Amino acid sequence: MHAELRSAIAQLRRAPAHAAAVVLTFALGVGATTAMFSVVDAVLLRPLPLPDPARVVELTTALAGEPRGGSPGLLTGWRAQSRQLQAIAGIETRDATLVEGTEATRIPTLAVD
Secondary structure (H helix, E strand, C coil), rough: CCCHHHHHHHHHHHCHHHHHHHHHHHHHHHHHHHHHHHHHHHHHHHCCCCCCCCHCCCCCCHHHHHCCCCCHHHHHHHHCCCCCCCCCCEEEEEEEEECCCCEEEEEEEECCC
């Protein structure tokens, strides 16, 4: 076992560029894995930051000509007529323009009402 370890260290000393590439690749892999797990943990594994997340529901419509989920007027009607729901929020997809210097980039955003 010790002889194998000495041999490996000797080979790494003979090719320091190769050793640096191996260490860098390993570090990038560990960093990428950690970042991906952090995102999955925050988005999928942790419960919603609500007092009772099991009570959250999604309301949608299937009316011809209406966007998925309905229109702002429909949302107002749901709020006025609801007797069972504590609160109703609407989410709308929109495009925004991000301007950096002389370049403009369109980015998708969500508006919450």
